[in-house]
Amino acid sequence: METTAIKLSESGKKYFVKGDFENAIQSFSNAVKIYTEEENFLDAAEAKNNLSVALLQAERAEESLEAVHGTDLVFAEAKDLLRQAMALGNQAAALDALGQSDKALEKYAKSAALFGEIGEGDLEATVLKSMAAIKFRKGKLQDTANIMLESLGATQKPNLFQRFLKFIMRIIQ
Numbered sequence: 726m727e728t729t730a731i732k733l734s735e736s737g738k739k740y741f742v743k744g745d746f747e748n749a750i751q752s753f754s755n756a757v758k759i760y761t762e763e764e765n766f767l768d769a770a771e772a773k774n775n776l777s778v779a780l781l782q783a784e785r786a787e788e789s790l791e792a793v794h795g796t797d798l799v800f801a802e803a804k805d806l807l808r809q810a811m812a813l814g815n816q817a818a819a820l821d822a823l824g825q826s827d828k829a830l831e832k833y834a835k836s837a838a839l840f841g842e843i844g845e846g847d848l849e850a851t852v853l854k855s856m857a858a859i860k861f862r863k864g865k866l867q868d869t870a871n872i873m874l875e876s877l878g879a880t881q882k883p884n885l886f887q888r889f890l891k892f893i894m895r896i897i898q
Contacts (some may be wrong), residue, residue, distance in 0.1 A: 730759035734772055737779070746783040753779055770799040771808065777815045785821035793819060810839035814852050826859045847882075863892075
């Protein structure tokens with residue numbers, strides 16, 4: 726029986742959920758190879774993003790960045806803003822893991838803007854929180870507070886604690 730890229734991607738996701746990152750990496754790598762051979766560059770870019778996340782979880786940040794490199798451009802060309810934003814976020818996460826926080830912030834900002842543009846407030850909020858974490862590590866507390874407030878504003882269905890926090894942060898400002 727022939728192994729298809731779709732089956733490999735599905736098994737990679739199952740391995741990932743189980744925390745078996747090495748098998749996830751192998752499955753996603755094989756899916757990328759097959760999709761590329763089939764000249765299915767959009768699905769290859771998706772598999773590369775999945776591979777990037779698995780590599781990052783396996784603490785292989787350099788390889789993670791290599792895997793996701795350029796995938797945002799593939800999605801941009803296809804006018805797939807959701808996956809373009811995700812790819813930018815994955816690039817940012819790899820850059821952050823490599824200690825390149827300024828470059829990570831740039832990618833995160835582009836990702837957040839795209840998520841905002843397409844109405845994906847919860848994903849935008851997640852990216853903004855990642856940006857706030859970098860700013861916090863750099864000791865930029867005012868920037869951290871501003872970004873956190875922005876992330877709370879982007880959350881589509883804030884819970885009671887988030888609404889309370891948003892209220893308190895507005896008072897502080």
